[in-house]
Amino acid sequence: xxxxxxxxxxxxxxxxxxxxxxxxxxxxxxxxxxxxxxxxxxxxxxxxxxxxxxxxxxxxxxxxxxxxxxxxxxxxxxxxxxxxxxxxxxxxxxxxxxxxxxxxxxxxxxxxxxxxxxxxxxxxxxxxxxxxxxxxxxxxxxxxxxxxxxxxxxxxxxxxxxxxxxxxxxxxxxxxxxxxxxxxxxxxxxxxxxxxxxxxxxxxxxxxxxxxxxxxxxxxxxxxxxxxxxxxxxxxxxxxxxxxxxxxxxxxxxxxxxxxxxxxxxxxxxxxxxxxxxxxxxxxxxxxxxxxxxxxxxxxxxxxxxxxxxxxxxxxxxxxxxxxxxxxxxxxxxxxxxxxxxxxxxxxxxxxxxxxxxxxxxxxxxxxxxxxxxxxxxxxxxxxxxxxxxxxxxx
Amino acid sequence: xxxxxxxxxxxxxxxxxxxxxxxxxxxxxxxxxxxxxxxxxxxxxxxxxxxxxxxxxxxxxxxxxxxxxxxxxxxxxxxxxxxxxxxxxxxxxxxxxxxxxxxxxxxxxxxxxxxxxxxxxxxxxxxxxxxxxxxxxxxxxxxxxxxxxxxxxxxxxxxxxxxxxxxxxxxxxxxxxxxxxxxxxxxxxxxxxxxxxxxxxxxxxxxxxxxxxxxxxxxxxxxxxxxxxxxxxxxxxxxxxxxxxxxxxxxxxxxxxxxxxxxxxxxxxxxxxxxxxxxxxxxxxxxxxxxxxxxxxxxxxxxxxxxxxxxxxxxxxxxxxxxxxxxxxxxxxxxxxxxxxxxxxxxxxxxxxxxxxxxxxxxxxxxxxxxxxxxxxxxxxx
Ligand SMILES: Cc1cc2nc3c(=O)[nH]c(=O)nc-3n(C[C@H](O)[C@H](O)[C@H](O)COP(=O)(O)OP(=O)(O)OC[C@H]3O[C@@H](n4cnc5c(N)ncnc54)[C@H](O)[C@@H]3O)c2cc1C
Numbered sequence: 001x002x003x004x005x006x007x008x009x010x011x012x013x014x015x016x017x018x019x020x021x022x023x024x025x026x027x028x029x030x031x032x033x034x035x036x037x038x039x040x041x042x043x044x045x046x047x048x049x050x051x052x053x054x055x056x057x058x059x060x061x062x063x064x065x066x067x068x069x070x071x072x073x074x075x076x077x078x079x080x081x082x083x084x085x086x087x088x089x090x091x092x093x094x095x096x097x098x099x100x101x102x103x104x105x106x107x108x109x110x111x112x113x114x115x116x117x118x119x120x121x122x123x124x125x126x127x128x129x130x131x132x133x134x135x136x137x138x139x140x141x142x143x144x145x146x147x148x149x150x151x152x153x154x155x156x157x158x159x160x161x162x163x164x165x166x167x168x169x170x171x172x173x174x175x176x177x178x179x180x181x182x183x184x185x186x187x188x189x190x191x192x193x194x195x196x197x198x199x200x201x202x203x204x205x206x207x208x209x210x211x212x213x214x215x216x217x218x219x220x221x222x223x224x225x226x227x228x229x230x231x232x233x234x235x236x237x238x239x240x241x242x243x244x245x246x247x248x249x250x251x252x253x254x255x256x257x258x259x260x261x262x263x264x265x266x267x268x269x270x271x272x273x274x275x276x277x278x279x280x281x282x283x284x285x286x287x288x289x290x291x292x293x294x295x296x297x298x299x300x301x302x303x304x305x306x307x308x309x310x311x312x313x314x315x316x317x318x319x320x321x322x323x324x325x326x327x328x329x330x331x332x333x334x335x336x337x338x339x340x341x342x343x344x345x346x347x348x349x350x351x352x353x354x355x356x357x358x359x360x361x362x363x364x365x366x367x368x369x370x371x372x373x374x375x376x377x378x379x380x381x382x383x384x385x386x387x388x389x390x391x392x393x394x395x
Numbered sequence: 396x397x398x399x400x401x402x403x404x405x406x407x408x409x410x411x412x413x414x415x416x417x418x419x420x421x422x423x424x425x426x427x428x429x430x431x432x433x434x435x436x437x438x439x440x441x442x443x444x445x446x447x448x449x450x451x452x453x454x455x456x457x458x459x460x461x462x463x464x465x466x467x468x469x470x471x472x473x474x475x476x477x478x479x480x481x482x483x484x485x486x487x488x489x490x491x492x493x494x495x496x497x498x499x500x501x502x503x504x505x506x507x508x509x510x511x512x513x514x515x516x517x518x519x520x521x522x523x524x525x526x527x528x529x530x531x532x533x534x535x536x537x538x539x540x541x542x543x544x545x546x547x548x549x550x551x552x553x554x555x556x557x558x559x560x561x562x563x564x565x566x567x568x569x570x571x572x573x574x575x576x577x578x579x580x581x582x583x584x585x586x587x588x589x590x591x592x593x594x595x596x597x598x599x600x601x602x603x604x605x606x607x608x609x610x611x612x613x614x615x616x617x618x619x620x621x622x623x624x625x626x627x628x629x630x631x632x633x634x635x636x637x638x639x640x641x642x643x644x645x646x647x648x649x650x651x652x653x654x655x656x657x658x659x660x661x662x663x664x665x666x667x668x669x670x671x672x673x674x675x676x677x678x679x680x681x682x683x684x685x686x687x688x689x690x691x692x693x694x695x696x697x698x699x700x701x702x703x704x705x706x707x708x709x710x711x712x713x714x715x716x717x718x719x720x721x722x723x724x725x726x727x728x729x730x731x732x733x734x735x736x737x738x739x740x741x742x743x744x745x746x747x748x749x750x751x752x753x754x755x756x757x758x759x760x761x762x763x764x765x766x767x768x769x770x771x772x773x774x775x776x777x
Contacts, residue, residue: 134730136660159731204734205726205741207596270523272530272571281758329723336748341520341550343752344601349431349555349592357593358522358549365596369745372726373734380730382670 003301005072013076020084023049032085034360035261035335035367037208040123040165043090047120050089056118057094059246064102064110065118071246071307078250082257088250092161093117093124095247097170100187100236104228113168113189125166127157127190127214134159135383137172138181138234142216144173144188151175151188151226153196153219159377163199163212166192171216175230187233189225196220206369207346245307248320249300255293255324258331258367262286265360266338276338289331296323315392318384325374325381332368339364398690404468410445411472419476421739433556433600434479439511442480449509451631452490457506463631463693467638474642477742479599481514481553487635489515491628492561492578495616500580504559517632518548518560518581518604519625526755528563528625529573533606535564542566542614543587544579544606552753554602555592558583562606566619578621579611586610597745623700630707631696633754637689637714640750644682644718647725647743651678654729671728678724681717688713701774705767708760715751715760722747 005013024032028046031038038046050056058074060066069077081088098117101109116122133140142155153173163169169190176184190197196219201209228236263286269276276282299320306313336343342359375381389395400408418438427435442448450465452458459465466487473482485508493501493515507513524530533546544564551560560581568575581588587609590602616624655666655675665671688710695706722744726733733740751757 129731132659134660136662139660139662203736205736205744207736211731269525271525272527276525281762333719337756337758340525340756341752344550344552344595344599344749345593345603346596347594349594349600362596365748368748369596369741372723372741372744375727376730376734380727382668385670 005076009072009076012073013080016077016080017084019053019055020080020086023053024084024086028087029085032087032257033261033264035258035332035363037366037370038087040090040162043087044120044123046087047089047118051119056120057098058089059095059243060098060102064098064114071304074246075249075301075304079253082253085257085260088254090120090123091247092126093120093122095243096126096240097124097189099239099243100170100227101189103239104236106224108224109189109227122167123162123165125160125163125169125192125214127160127163127169127171129159130156131158135380138185140172140174140185142171142173143177144175144186144221146175146223147220149223150220151223153188153190153216153221155216157214157216159202159211160199160214161210161212163192163214164201164209168192169214170227172233179231182234183231185233186230187227187236188221189227190216190219190221191225194219194221204370205372206366208366208370244317245303245313245320248317248324249304252293252296252300252320252324255296255327255331258328258335259286259290259293262331262335262338265335265364269338269340282338285334289327289334292323292327296320296327299323315388318379318388321378322381322384325371328374329368329371332364332371335364336368400464400468404464407465408468408472411447411469414441414445415472415476419478421477424477424739424742425737428479428598433553433594434481438478439480442482443509443511446509448482448486448511451487452505452509456490456501456509458490458509463634463696466631466635467689467693470635470638471642471645474639474644474746475646477643477646477739477746479597481516481556483632483635483639484516484553484557485514488517488628488632489559489561491631492517492624493615494628495624496580497613497615500613500615513559514553514557515559515561516551516553516557517625517628518551518554518562519629520548520550522547522549523570526759527571528629529576529622530571531563531565531576532570533562533564535566535577535579535611538610542577542579542611543608544581544611545608546606548604548606551602551604553599554590554604555594555600557602559612560604561615562604562611563621563625564611573622575619576622576625577618578615578624580613580615581606581609582612585612595745595749597742597749599749626700626704629754630703633707633711634689634692634696636750636753637685637692637710640714640718640747641682641686641689643743643746643750644685644721647721647740648678648682650740651675651725651728658730665728674724674728678721681721685714685717685721688717701767701771705764705771708764708767711754712757712760712764715757718747719751 057066058077062068101113130140144151144153171188171190172185173188174184175186196217198215200213202211266277267275271279303313303316339359342361343365345357346362446459447469449458450461454460521532535542535544562579562581563576565575566577587607589605592602594600656664658665692707692710695703725740726744729740
């Protein structure tokens with residue numbers, strides 16, 4: 001057992017470090033450092049920067065235009081990225097549909113879609129959840145009926161992140177109502193410009209517009225945009241399970257950015273003659289979180305090592321997601337706490353709107369509020385626990 | 396021992412509940428905040444007509460001379476319906492701060508407060524003071540028979556709509572001294588006062604004040620020892636705030652329980668999953684705990700200072716924590732819909748977040764609790 005990188009890996013680390021030093025603009029760095037969530041345009045710009053360097057798809061194999069890196073290289077890339085206050089890449093195209101397309105898609109689909117995922121000329125939204133099908137996704141009702149060389153799709157999706165900017169949506173639909181729930185589901189690649197699609201915004205608790213309802217009314221989707229086989233849509237998600245390990249591990253690394261943000265904030269807050277950061281009680285809370293982050297990091301590293309060795313890491317991806325989201329919630333809570341009474345100032349009223357607010361508001365409160373969604377989306381933490389109990393503990 | 400309400404308090408509770416049903420409509424609430432209003436002036440007038448605004452004001456000053464339990468009953472209703480009316484600042488905090496004010500001041504302000512026509516709030520917090528009531532850097536210097544004030548008050552609850560501010564300022568000593576703090580009355584339109592209005596994540600309209608040689612309208616109480624009055628008034632306000640938290644928590648509990656019984660996934664109500672049942676039990680327990688703590692706080696208001704301080708800080712810390720737990724879990728158990736601005740759930744969470752923050756967070760009150768404990772122990776030993 002050792003933690004040493006090979007000489008090649010060390011060289012790669014230096015290369016990555018130099019890249020981030022040279023390519024993260026001050027503006028972007030400041031946004032990340034203050035815990036501001038990026039706008040889609042900023043994600044796109046960052047993706048283009050990476051693409052310009054040949055690093056658009058760090059988890060994809062080289063044959064599909066990815067970097068073909070080992071899990072260790074990916075880890076190095078992500079930790080250097082986090083260290084340099086670079087943003088994380090937006091994941092829905094790159095991690096949620098790209099791998100399904102290169103694994104199960106036709107050569108035409110790969111040709112048509114993969115390059116623009118890498119260049120971010122296409123923005124993909126995930127159209128899975130429905131009002132009646134959240135945790136119980138397999139009960140989804142959006143219907144796709146074959147009509148010649150098209151599917152006619154009618155139904156409703158909800159919580160669709162960034163549908164308002166998406167050019168495409170990968171969408172689970174029901175193509176057969178006569179078979180077992182999972183067996184009647186297919187995966188369609190839908191052009192958002194298609195007739196019959198209506199997007200309605202939903203504001204979330206952080207008062208931002210990320211998610212939407214997507215109404216599909218007799219939307220005609222070419223059969224050529226069926227991914228894989230009809231009725232197999234449900235099973236394609238499994239290629240993502242293995243990949244989630246890496247992503248979960250990378251997200252863990254990002255928590256360090258928040259620790260820096262919280263420390264910066266606490267350093268500037270006075271408690272009598274001291275700074276808040278120098279009070280025992282605050283230090284103690286921060287230390288507790290940092291200690292749990294070390295545990296998360298090493299869980300991640302072990303998982304990664306398993307991936308390198310081609311071993312099954314059991315439930316650890318789910319465990320990482322649970323621990324990551326819980327820690328994100330705690331660290332953003334601590335950020336709000338550090339902010340003190342400034343947290344009560346979410347926005348200026350009246351003529352001076354747009355002026356900066358003290359305590360870096362509203363970012364602490366927005367981040368805290370947005371962190372609440374991380375234990376709900378992508379399979380709620382309750383569902384993750386069910387999965388661990390059932391699949392790996394045999395309960 | 397008796398935790399029961401009197402028949403009159405029951406009646407008040409019923410009328411608060413009726414008010415909540417008639418005026419506490421969430422759709423109307425959303426429209427109101429979207430229009431940028433601080434609160435519903437119609438509701439406020441109605442509350443005045445019902446006499447509630449004068450509950451904490453002595454009868455001789457045009458109020459009802461009610462008890463802290465009466466205030467608690469009203470505040471629970473306010474918490475339950477997410478009402479943004481500035482009840483605590485104008486109708487609990489201000490009357491307590493004005494307790495020692497000159498008769499002329501009381502005569503001008505208190506009947507107006509009870510009638511819902513005058514708004515008064517406390518401008519205490521300063522940029523470097525965190526939550527400490529004795530941290531006062533704002534200075535007051537004698538001038539032309541009165542005082543002029545200079546300093547910054549960084550978080551003034553309900554400050555955007557107030558007509559008057561009660562401003563603690565330093566008349567002698569160092570910035571953290573307990574002695575040398577004097578309470579002044581300052582008009583919102585006084586020359587030299589700049590007010591920046593802000594709204595909270597809970598849509599309350601607060602303010603930040605910059606005072607540059609502002610002439611005080613009056614000195615409230617006695618010179619140099621305003622801290623005791625300030626502390627007592629804040630304790631009464633905390634007790635009221637906690638009752639609001641209890642109302643909000645109970646509302647969230649009821650909504651969540653209802654959702655667990657109606658939301659279907661996997662062909663069954665999600666309330667049939669044991670993991671969620673246990674969470675729901677923890678939510679209900681937290682509500683019970685918060686209510687118990689709030690009673691404890693309300694009943695302590697008449698106790699000697701240290702006992703009162705101990706009780707209030709214990710309650711403020713614990714209700715804050717249980718409130719956050721209930722807020723977080725209510726969102727979690729609602730799933731995606733719990734995170735939507737269109738549903739009341741997350742707005743209650745934000746309100747509970749702000750209640751946890753108001754008058755100092757749990758860390759602050761744990762420290763104050765320890766201070767009170769230690770002093771009580773010393774008193775016992777002596
Ligand atoms: C900000 C945000 C962004 C999202 N983005 C997308 C997106 O881009 N695309 C997309 O398709 N979806 C997206 N989602 C949807 C997300 O995946 C769902 O919200 C999630 O799967 C939960 O479903 P639900 O909201 O219907 O809650 P429900 O499934 O109704 O769950 C309600 C509660 O019950 C619990 N629960 C349910 N079943 C069980 C069980 N068997 N045992 C124990 N507890 C259980 C849940 O954990 C939750 O606490 C997003 C959600 C959010 C909040």
